[in-house]
Structure formats: structure tokens, C-alpha cells
Amino acid sequence: xxxxxxxxxxxxxxxxxxxxxxxxxxxxxxxxxxxxxxxxxxxxxxxxxxxxxxxxxxxxxxxxxxxxxxxxxxxxxxxxxxxxxxxxxxxxxxxxxxxxxxxxxxxxxxxxxxxxxxxxxxxxxxxxxxxxxxxxxxxxxxxxxxxxxxxxxxxxxxxxxxxxxxxxxxxxxxxxxxxxxxxxxxxxxxxxxxxxxxxxxxxxxxxxxxxxxxxxxxxxxxxxxxxxxxxxxxxxxxxxxxxxxxxxxxxxxxxxxxxxxxxxxxxxxxxxxxxxxxxxxxxxxxxxxxxxxxxxxxxxxxxxxxxxxxxxxxxxxxxxxxxxxxxxxxxxxxxxxxxxxxxxxxxxxxxxxxxxxxxxxxxxxxxxxxxxxxxxxxxxxxxxxxxxxxxxxxxxxxxxxxxxxxxxxxxxxxxxxxxxxxxxxxxxxxxxxxxxxxxxxxxxxxxxxxxxxxxxxxxxxxxxxxxxxxxxxxxxxxxxxxxxxxxxxxxxxxxxxxxxxxxxxxxxxxxxxxxxxxxxxxxxx
Amino acid sequence: xxxxxxxxxxxxxxxxxxxxxxxxxxxxxxxxxxxxxxxxxxxxxxxxxxxxxxxxxxxxxxxxxxxxxxxxxxxxxxxxxxxxxxxxxxxxxxxxxxxxxxxxxxxxxxxxxxxxxxxxxxxxxxxxxxxxxxxxxxxxxxxxxxxxxxxxxxxxxxxxxxxxxxxxxxxxxxxxxxxxxxxxxxxxxxxxxxxxxxxxxxxxxxxxxxxxxxxxxxxxxxxxxxxxxxxxxxxxxxxxxxxxxxxxxxxxxxxxxxxxxxxxxxxxxxxxxxxxxxxxxxxxxxxxxxxxxxxxxxxxxxxxxxxxxxxxxxxxxxxxxxxxxxxxxxxxxxxxxxxxxxxxxxxxxxxxxxxxxxxxxxxxxxxxxxxxxxxxxxxxxxxxxxxxxxxxxxxxxxxxxxxxxxxxxxxxxxxxxxxxxxxxxxxxxx
Numbered sequence: 001x002x003x004x005x006x007x008x009x010x011x012x013x014x015x016x017x018x019x020x021x022x023x024x025x026x027x028x029x030x031x032x033x034x035x036x037x038x039x040x041x042x043x044x045x046x047x048x049x050x051x052x053x054x055x056x057x058x059x060x061x062x063x064x065x066x067x068x069x070x071x072x073x074x075x076x077x078x079x080x081x082x083x084x085x086x087x088x089x090x091x092x093x094x095x096x097x098x099x100x101x102x103x104x105x106x107x108x109x110x111x112x113x114x115x116x117x118x119x120x121x122x123x124x125x126x127x128x129x130x131x132x133x134x135x136x137x138x139x140x141x142x143x144x145x146x147x148x149x150x151x152x153x154x155x156x157x158x159x160x161x162x163x164x165x166x167x168x169x170x171x172x173x174x175x176x177x178x179x180x181x182x183x184x185x186x187x188x189x190x191x192x193x194x195x196x197x198x199x200x201x202x203x204x205x206x207x208x209x210x211x212x213x214x215x216x217x218x219x220x221x222x223x224x225x226x227x228x229x230x231x232x233x234x235x236x237x238x239x240x241x242x243x244x245x246x247x248x249x250x251x252x253x254x255x256x257x258x259x260x261x262x263x264x265x266x267x268x269x270x271x272x273x274x275x276x277x278x279x280x281x282x283x284x285x286x287x288x289x290x291x292x293x294x295x296x297x298x299x300x301x302x303x304x305x306x307x308x309x310x311x312x313x314x315x316x317x318x319x320x321x322x323x324x325x326x327x328x329x330x331x332x333x334x335x336x337x338x339x340x341x342x343x344x345x346x347x348x349x350x351x352x353x354x355x356x357x358x359x360x361x362x363x364x365x366x367x368x369x370x371x372x373x374x375x376x377x378x379x380x381x382x383x384x385x386x387x388x389x390x391x392x393x394x395x396x397x398x399x400x401x402x403x404x405x406x407x408x409x410x411x412x413x414x415x416x417x418x419x420x421x422x423x424x425x426x427x428x429x430x431x432x433x434x435x436x437x438x439x440x441x442x443x444x445x446x447x448x449x450x451x452x453x454x455x456x457x458x459x460x461x462x463x464x465x466x467x468x469x470x471x472x473x474x475x476x477x478x479x480x481x482x483x484x485x486x487x488x489x490x491x492x493x494x495x496x497x498x499x500x501x502x503x504x505x506x507x508x509x510x511x512x513x514x515x516x517x518x519x520x521x522x523x524x525x
Numbered sequence: 526x527x528x529x530x531x532x533x534x535x536x537x538x539x540x541x542x543x544x545x546x547x548x549x550x551x552x553x554x555x556x557x558x559x560x561x562x563x564x565x566x567x568x569x570x571x572x573x574x575x576x577x578x579x580x581x582x583x584x585x586x587x588x589x590x591x592x593x594x595x596x597x598x599x600x601x602x603x604x605x606x607x608x609x610x611x612x613x614x615x616x617x618x619x620x621x622x623x624x625x626x627x628x629x630x631x632x633x634x635x636x637x638x639x640x641x642x643x644x645x646x647x648x649x650x651x652x653x654x655x656x657x658x659x660x661x662x663x664x665x666x667x668x669x670x671x672x673x674x675x676x677x678x679x680x681x682x683x684x685x686x687x688x689x690x691x692x693x694x695x696x697x698x699x700x701x702x703x704x705x706x707x708x709x710x711x712x713x714x715x716x717x718x719x720x721x722x723x724x725x726x727x728x729x730x731x732x733x734x735x736x737x738x739x740x741x742x743x744x745x746x747x748x749x750x751x752x753x754x755x756x757x758x759x760x761x762x763x764x765x766x767x768x769x770x771x772x773x774x775x776x777x778x779x780x781x782x783x784x785x786x787x788x789x790x791x792x793x794x795x796x797x798x799x800x801x802x803x804x805x806x807x808x809x810x811x812x813x814x815x816x817x818x819x820x821x822x823x824x825x826x827x828x829x830x831x832x833x834x835x836x837x838x839x840x841x842x843x844x845x846x847x848x849x850x851x852x853x854x855x856x857x858x859x860x861x862x863x864x865x866x867x868x869x870x871x872x873x874x875x876x877x878x879x880x881x882x883x884x885x886x887x888x889x890x891x892x893x894x895x896x897x898x899x900x901x902x903x904x905x906x907x908x909x910x911x912x913x914x915x916x917x918x919x920x921x922x923x924x925x926x927x928x929x930x931x932x933x934x935x936x937x938x939x940x941x942x943x944x945x946x947x948x949x950x951x952x953x954x955x
Contacts, residue, residue: 001577001603001619003626010584033643035557035676038585040907050914052907059553062646062677076552083888095579096643096677099610124579125607383591 006343006363008318008381012122013094014039015132019140020090021053021166025198026140027086029077031069031104032094034059046384047167056080058097070102077108081115088144088199089113090136092120116199118143128341130217130293130319133165137194138221144199145226147206157187157256160208160226163219164195169296169380170394171195174214177396178239181249182212184263187256206230210255214238214395215295217319240299242269242307242400268397271404275308286411289314289355291338291346291364292379294322296394300359300378301329303403314338314353316346343367354494357411362386372493374410474500477512484516498523543877546863551886554907555836555861556923557676558684559642560589564926565688566599568712571635571741574600575627576674577620577652578642599634601627605644616648620655621662628667635666636741638688641673668741670695680861682759682837682926685712689736692744693766696736699748706732707793708745708772710764711757714929715739721756721780721932724790727807728799736763747772754793756780756931758871759838761864778870780931781839781939782846783815788870811933818937819850822944827852829947832899834908835859835885836922841871843903843925843939848876851940855879856897859890901947918946 013030020028021043030036037057043049058076060069077091091104105119118139122132149158161178164171175192182189190208191201205226210233213223223234233255239248246264253260274280288310290300294317304310315330316338317323323339330337338349343363350358350367358368358375362383368375377386378394393399476484487495495516502519503511559582562574576582583602590598603623609616620639628634637659639652652671659669672687673679679687689710699706707730709721718735725733734745749771755764758779768774777792778785787808794804831853833840840860847853855876863883865872875881882890894902895915902912902919909919920943930939 001605001609001616001623003601003623004580004583004604005598005601006587007580007583007602007604009580011580013581014584033557033676034553034555034680035559035585035643036581037554037907038556038560038588040554041905042588044908044910045906048910050910052911057552059555060677062675065647065677079888095581096647099644099647123607124581125605125610128580 002342004342008341008343008361008363009129010039010042011095011124012127012129012132012135013092013124014042015129015134016090016092016120016122016136017043017053017055018129018133018165018167019136019194020055021049022164022194023054023197023199025087025200026054027080027084027089028053028055029073029080029089029091029104029108030055030057030094031073031076031092031097031102032057032059033096034061036094036096043166046382047387048384049166053166054084054086060097065100069097069100070107073102073104074107074111077113077117078111081111081113086115086199088116088118088140090118090120090140092122093124095124098124116143131321133218134221137162137165137218138225140194140199140202141205141222142225144202145205145229147204148230149207149209152209155188157210157258158190158208159187159252159256160190160205160211160232161192162211162213162223163215164192165215165218166195167380168195168215168218169382169386170392170399171215173391173393174395174399176391177393177398178212178214181239181245181263181396182252184266185249185253185256185258185260186262187252187258206232208232210235212252217293217295217321238295238299239395240296240399241303241403242271242397244299244302245269245396245400269400271307271400274404280309280408283408283411284309285311286357287311287313287353287355288357288359289350289353289364290378291316291318291358291360293317294319294326296379298322298325298329299394301333303400304359304407305333307400308404308407310357313355314349316340316349354497356491357407359407376407376410473509474503475510477510480511480513480516483513495520542869542872542875544872544875544879544881546881546883549882549884549886549889551884552888553680553861553885554834554887554905555885556589556681556905557585557643558674558679558681558687559586559640559676560681561674561684561688562586562600562640563590565685565712565737568739569636569737569741570739571633572599572638573627573631573634573636574638574640575624576600576602576640576642577645577650578602578605578640579644580604582642582644599631605648610648616650617655617658620650621659624659624669628663635668637663637667637669638691639669639671640684640688641671641675643675643677646673646675646677668695680835682757682839683761683862685757686760686762689760690762690766692737693747693763693770696744696770697746698770699746699751701749703746703748703750704732705750705752705797706734706746707797708734708736708747708751708753708767710736710753710755710760710767712737713756713931717929717931717935720934724807724811725793728790728794728797728804730793730797730799749773752793752796754789755867756789757839758842758864758867759862761862761867764867776866776870778845778874779839779842781842781936782850783812783819783933783936784850784874785842785846786815786931786933786936787812808933815933815936818934819940821937822940823851825944825947826940828854829900830854830856830897831943832856832894832897832902833858833860834890834894834902834904834922835861835882836903836905837926838862838864839922839925840903841868841875841881844879845871845874846939847943848879849874850936851943853901853943856899857882857890857893859883859885861885901943903943918950920946 043053058072091108108117164175211223213219213236226232235251237248239245249260249263288304297317301315312333317326318341327337347367358364359378361379365375499519608614641652656669656671670691672691674684747770751772753767753772754775775792775796778788780786780789844855844858857880859882902917903922906921909921912919929935
């Protein structure tokens with residue numbers, strides 16, 4: 001048993017729903033108790049879909065338990081076929097139905113429907129959402145993929161794009177960017193799957209020359225299968241960030257045997273110039289903590305370090321399947337990766353790393369809010385505001401533009417930070433003033449009061465499990481406390497912690513002005 | 526649980542109704558009882574709800590609780606894993622370990638609910654024995670109780686019923702000689718509870734208590750002189766447990782809308798022999814305010830054809846309010862479960878011939894809804910956007926559980942909840 005308040009991933013059948021909902025002409029019959037239909041609203045509310053997911057639930061109740069549930073399942077499959085007339089069906093069990101041990105695959109097969117019916121084995125007590133999505137897509141591809149390429153002399157190069165799903169973080173817009181790049185290179189797209197594909201489209205997968213795997217968590221297994229079965233090479237570089245996109249363009253061009261120049265020559269992204277412009281100088285060595293799914297966390301770490309000049313002080317993922325890659329990347333930054341699906345561990349790691357910016361999921365957004373830190377979202381799980389109406393990709397050259405704006409926005413603009421340092425005794429720029437991009441409720445009133453207590457100290461964690469204070473009771477001398485307040489709020493927490501650590505290490509019970517500056521000299525900025 | 530409750534014979538005396546009551550079985554698009562935790566934990570301020578279930582259960586609560594999950598919520602899930610299922614570890618020892626860790630982390634907790642789920646019910650993990658065992662080991666700091674919020678046994682608000690029913694044995698016994706006391710049952714928003722407390726005081730009722738109480742340690746007493754007044758329509762098991770301890774239920778419509786609130790208060794007043802003149806004087810200001818507030822929305826709701834999908838068991842009183850006080854026309858009133866006796870006053874007030882459907886067959890019901898083309902469809906969030914996309918105006922029903930809607934001073938707000946989607950549709954030009 002694991003004590004859980006928040007879970008980064010849903011159960012595996014949610015992953016299967018993401019595949020089914022992404023596709024057309026596919027129906028999912030899920031053996032599940034009454035109540036599991038809650039998952040519908042992830043799609044209708046968070047992603048704002050305009051139709052119910054193509055899922056029929058058996059919604060059995062206590063009175064149905066016993067021999068009845070198998071019959072209920074068969075009725076549900078038969079009725080779903082009659083009503084929706086899908087081209088193919090997937091059938092499986094949710095966590096509770098897994099326990100009652102009806103056999104969805106066998107029961108469905110017994111109905112002898114005139115369409116492919118693909119059974120799913122999704123172990124709900126071992127695996128999670130992304131695994132469920134990957135396994136479902138793999139099973140579908142394995143069951144349905146067919147076709148052979150026509151000779152290359154008669155046509156342009158042809159590829160499949162694999163990975164985008166329903167409820168995927170920016171999958172809709174990433175696809176637009178990738179399609180644009182492929183078009184610019186003169187490569188035709190054979191099938192995009194699962195998003196928007198029909199079972200018949202999966203039947204044509206074999207006709208392509210190679211595969212582009214956009215989200216390895218979801219499509220690597222299917223890509224490997226296609227590689228083995230049809231000899232299709234696989235481009236697996238995730239084109240998030242300028243460097244990664246350039247590499248992606250080169251790899252795709254190589255796989256297709258085309259010239260990458262038409263795409264690379266077009267001054268494709270503004271990120272490099274924005275990052276070199278002097279206003280960005282203040283971004284140098286900004287301490288950033290990164291957490292998310294492996295694909296997005298790895299990409300973010302590279303962009304942060306090599307394209308924005310940040311210092312990566314924390315890196316982690318909840319995707320255990322890719323823990324090795326993330327550990328290797330963390331080692332490059334001289335840190336140890338945080339591999340966990342417990343958000344309390346992540347919170348502790350963030351507190352320990354004392355970042356100036358957090359890049360993470362919806363949970364890290366809340367953690368950062370609690371700690372008073374700027375934050376941007378880079379990965380699922382996400383809430384409704386991260387399915388925006390506007391075009392907002394992460395991938396490709398436009399994606400890099402989006403990332404620059406999204407990550408820099410929560411930080412103070414360079415000029416603003418400078419002014420705050422220079423005029424910090426002024427009414428407008430006093431130490432307790434929040435950056436204009438980071439509104440803080442209730443601080444406006446005290447802002448003009450001058451010597452008001454700064455609101456921006458990271459609050460001490462309310463939970464009783466957080467590390468107790470050291471044995472020495474530290475006291476701040478009045479003038480040292482006053483001096484601390486003159487330090488801009490966004491580094492004040494770090495300055496306080498560093499000073500106290502310095503004092504504790506030297507067993508100094510009283511922190512004076514000298515201690516403060518000794519510590520500053522010791523640790524540097 | 527409710528699903529097993531004997532259905533009273535409709536021909537029994539006192540249950541005549543002019544409604545066309547049908548039952549339906551099939552796929553259901555409803556929440557399970559675990560969802561009740563989301564509002565119950567706000568009400569009982571020193572209680573913690575620990576679901577013993579799967580990742581699905583944790584995911585459900587997370588989805589239902591939305592952003593609330595980060596304000597140090599007082600609920601969590603002990604997720605069963607393969608080791609628990611394979612018997613590699615003793616599930617009871619695991620549960621003890623999780624609970625110990627939890628109580629160390631949250632020493633402010635006085636009452637811990639172990640909440641059963643579908644997986645824990647199917648593997649027959651005995652949570653009531655676990656609760657007894659843990660109660661002994663944490664005595665006297667923390668009381669541990671258990672109930673089931675599983676989907677196989679409970680639908681949405683029935684989770685509150687199961688929770689309150691688990692509290693009933695904990696209530697102190699009121700002596701046989703105690704003065705008659707009123708117990709209002711069902712979690713209400715604090716603001717509504719306070720309004721009702723003032724009204725009962727003005728009516729001269731000396732002893733009035735509410736279940737659940739805001740703190741776990743202040744449970745009201747119950748005994749043969751207790752009269753219970755249900756504030757919510759989904760409390761079948763709780764009422765039965767209270768009746769088993771000698772309390773007597775006051776039959777009344779539910780306090781939704783001005784008429785429902787008056788009927789509800791009047792039933793209590795009659796049970797405590799409040800003079801009619803006093804009742805009229807005390808309720809007059811509230812009735813007058815509600816009349817003014819409801820006038821604002823009547824034009825927008827009058828003659829509108831409304832279709833209710835089943836969700837919370839609040840559907841009958843809501844339909845009664847819309848039909849009688851706002852002049853709406855009812856096409857179909859779905860309810861996940863219909864307690865004939867508790868709903869008898871509501872059934873009597875519904876327009877003759879109203880089609881009431883207990884249970885659900887989702888696709889068939891959606892076909893009926895599409896064919897009827899209602900002006901307003903009350904349904905869950907899984908259906909709302911799809912129906913909007915088909916051109917139907919919808920009111921998502923969960924909001925009716927989280928918004929204060931009971932009593933005179935919320936009658937206008939209640940009407941506004943239904944009028945708003947209609948207003949929005951006329952407002953938007955794109």
C-alpha cells in the first residue's frame with residue numbers, strides 16, 4: 001500500500017482511453033464498476049472535447065457480482081457494436097474488473113463480431129497511464145498494421161508520425177509544427193496515429209518509408225514493432241528546443257534521403273537571438289528545477305542549460321521507464337536525478353535545491369506557489385488552462401519561441417530586476433514589491449507602508465514530516481534582519497537559508513550584520 | 526447499502542402519486558460515493574478520509590477535487606498494489622503502517638474514516654474490523670470509523686449517506702426523559718446551516734442540532750425524543766440508523782426554493798407545536814425576500830422544457846422547484862435511486878404525469894433527450910459539453926452540490942444557476 005494524495009498518472013485503462021479517444025472508428029468496451037465513468041470528464045472538460053469518448057462501460061454494481069458480470073459485459077459489447085458500428089473494438093477491464101476475473105477477450109471473441117476485436121491486458125495494480133497508452137497503441141498496431149511501400153522512384157518520401165493522443169500536453173499543436181517541417185522537406189505523411197487515425201489507417205502503416213516517434217513514452221513500442229515487421233527505420237529524437245529540432249530535421253532528412261537546407265535556411269526560430277539579446281543576460285545561471293514526464297524533462301534540461309543559460313539545480317521524472325536516461329542527463333549537470341511519483345518527495349527536492357524557477361507539471365505549479373517561486377508548466381499532468389485555444393506548440397521552431405516566452409515570463413524582466421536592485425528604497429521598488437508578472441494577493445496594501453514585513457519568504461512547510469530545525473537556536477540581530485529585508489525578495493529566501501547554514505556550521509548562535517556578509521562572501525551569489 | 530434496500534410497494538397507503546415512475550437498467554454515467562469526500566471533509570473540520578483502493582480511486586478524487594487538492598487536504602488514498610493482492614504482505618499490517626504514517630504527519634486529526642472502494646470491497650478487506658483495531662491503538666486521540674464509498678454500492682451523494690450512517694453509532698444516547706429535540710440531518714453549507722439555526726430559534730425550538738457536526742467531538746445526542754428532519758434527499762441509511770436508535774423522522778419536502786423551505790420548516794414547526802401565527806411571522810421576511818429574488822429569473826425559466834439526467838437524488842426536489850415556482854415544464858426527471866417514503870412529499874407536489882426514471886440506461890436516455898430537444902438539460906460533466914455541441918443548453922449538476930442552494934435566501938441563487946446557461950446562450954453572438 002502506498003499513501004497517496006496526488007497521482008502523476010492515472011491507471012492504465014485511462015491510457016487506453018487516450019488512444020481510443022484519439023482515434024476515429026474505434027470503440028472501447030471497458031468492464032468497470034459504476035463510477036469509473038468519471039474518466040469521461042477528463043476528455044470533455046479538461047480537453048474540452050465536443051463528444052463523449054468512444055467508451056462503453058459495463059458499470060456493474062454490487063447486486064451484479066457473481067456470474068452476472070460476464071453476461072453484462074457481453075451485452076455491453078453487443079450493444080456497443082450495434083449502436084456505434086465501429087471498424088474495430090478494444091476490450092478490457094479496469095482495476096476492479098481485473099479482480100473479478102471475467103475474461104473480456106474471450107467473452108468478446110465468443111460473440112464473433114465481424115470486426116477486429118483486440119483484447120487488452122492492462123495490469124492496474126502494477127502499471128500506470130502512459131504504459132497503458134503505449135501498450136494499447138502497440139496492441140492495435142500489432143493487430144492491424146499492414147501494407148507495403150510502392151517503389152520510391154514514383155513518389156516523394158513517405159513517413160508515419162506516431163505518438164500524439166487525446167489528453168496529451170500540446171499534442172495538437174506539436175503535430176502542426178512537425179507536419180510543417182516534414183512538408184518543408186518534401187516528405188509526405190502517410191499516417192498520423194493514434195490522433196485522428198482510423199483502424200483502416202493503421203492498416204496502411206506499412207506503406208511508409210520510415211516512422212517519426214514523437215512521444216517515446218507512448219509510441220516507442222509501436223515504432224519498434226514496425227521497425228521489426230516492415231523494416232521501417234525510426235526517428236526518435238524529440239524535437240523540443242532549437243538544437244533538438246535541428247537534429248530532428250537532419251535525422252528525418254537522412255532517413256528520407258532529402259536535403260535539410262530548405263527548412264534550416266529559413267532563420268527558423270527567434271529563441272537564439274532573444275537569448276543572446278542583452279536583456280537576457282540576467283538569465284545566466286538562474287537556478288532552475290525541472291520535473292515532468294521523461295520526454296519533456298530531458299528536453300527542458302537541455303534547453304535550460306544550453307539555450308537559455310540557466311543552471312539546472314534539479315531534474316527528475318515520474319516516468320520510471322526512462323529513469324536511466326534522466327539519471328544520465330542529471331549527471332551531466334552534476335546533480336542527482338529525482339525519480340519518484342510522490343509529490344512530497346518532489347516538494348522536498350525543490351526546497352533543498354532552492355531554485356529561482358521551477359519547470360514542472362500542475363503539481364509543481366502548486367508547490368512553487370506555496371513556496372513563492374516562479375514556475376512554468378512543461379509536462380502532463382495538466383489542468384484545463386494548459387489546453388489553450390491559441391496555437392501553443394512545444395515542438396519545432398515555433399515551439400522554441402513558445403518555450404522562451406513561457407519560461408521567461410514568470411521571471412522578472414531583466415530591466416525590472418535591475419531597477420528593483422537600484423531603487424529598492426523607493427516606494428515603487430521597495431524590497432517587498434512583487435514582480436509585475438507574479439501577482440501576489442494582498443500585498444498591494446502593505447506595499448506603500450514602507451517598512452512592512454516582506455511577504456515573500458518561502459513559507460515554512462506546514463507538514464510535520466519536514467526536517468526539524470537544527471539543535472542550535474539561531475537568533476537574528478535586529479540590524480542583520482533589517483539588512484536582509486533590503487535584499488530583493490527573490491533571493492532573500494536563499495540568502496536567509498545560506499546565512500543560517502553558515503551560522504549553524506560555525507555554531508554561531510547570533511547572526512549579526514557581519515555574519516550575513518561573511519556568509520554572502522562564502523557562498524557567492 | 527441503498528441498492529439492496531427493499532423498494533416499498535407503490536400501492537402502500539400514503540404513497541399515492543400522480544407521477545409516471547419507471548425503472549431503467551444499463552450503462553450509468555454517474556460518480557461513485559467516494560466523491561462525497563470532496564465536500565464532507567470541508568464540513569467536518571477535524572476529520573480525515575483515507576480511501577483504501579486503487580490508483581483509479583486516487584485519480585477520481587483528484588479529478589473531482591480539482592485545485593482543492595493542494596490546500597493540505599484532509600483526504601488521501603492508500604493505493605493497493607500487487608503485493609497486497611497476492612497476499613505477499615498482510616494487507617491489515619500495511620493499512621496499519623499507512624495509518625500510523627498519516628497520523629504522525631497530521632497530528633491535528635481527531636476522526637479518521639477508512640473509506641471502502643470497489644477493489645477493497647471485492648477483495649473483502651474488512652475495514653470495519655481494521656477501524657476497530659486502529660481505534661483501540663490510537664485511543665483516545667483519534668477515533669477511526671469506516672464506511673463504503675464504492676461505485677458498486679453507492680452513487681455519488683450516497684457516499685455522504687454511508688458516512689453519516691457510520692457516525693450514528695458514535696452519537697451519545699439522549700435520555701428517555703430528555704426534552705424533544707430537533708436533529709437536522711445532511712451536510713449543509715455553513716451559511717445555510719446558520720440561517721436555519723436562526724429560523725428554528727425564532728420559531729422557539731430550544732434544542733436543535735445538525736448532523737454532521739462541524740467538529741468530530743461534538744456529535745449531537747440521539748434518543749426516542751429526537752425528531753429528525755432530513756435536509757438532503759439521499760440519506761436513506763442514515764435515517765434508518767437514527768430510527769433504529771429511537772428517533773422519529775418528520776416527513777417533509779426538501780428545503781429547495783421558497784415553497785420547499787416553507788414546507789420543510791412547517792413540518793418541523795408542526796412536530797414541535799409552534800403556533801401558526803408565530804410560524805407565519807417568523808417565515809414572512811424570508812418568503813418575501815425569496816419572492817423578490819425569484820421574480821428576477823421567472824421570465825427566463827417559465828415554460829422552459831427541462832430534462833434531468835440522474836446524478837445526486839436532488840433531481841426530484843429541484844424539478845419540483847423549477848416546475849411549481851419557476852413555471853418550467855418537466856420532460857423527464859432521472860434519479861439514481863428513488864426512496865419512495867423520503868420522496869413522498871416531493872412526488873405529491875410534482876405535476877401529475879411527470880415522468881420519473883429511476884436508474885439509467887445511458888444511450889437510451891440520451892436518445893430520449895435528443896428526441897425531446899429540451900430547452901435545458903441538467904447532467905454531469907461527462908455529458909454536458911457533448912450535448913452542448915449537439916445544440917442543447919445544459920446545466921452541469923455537480924455545482925448543485927457545492928453551491929449553497931437551500932433555504933429562502935438561496936432560492937434566487939438556485940434559480941440563477943438554471944437561468945445562467947440560458948442567458949449565456951442568448952448573449953453569445955458567435
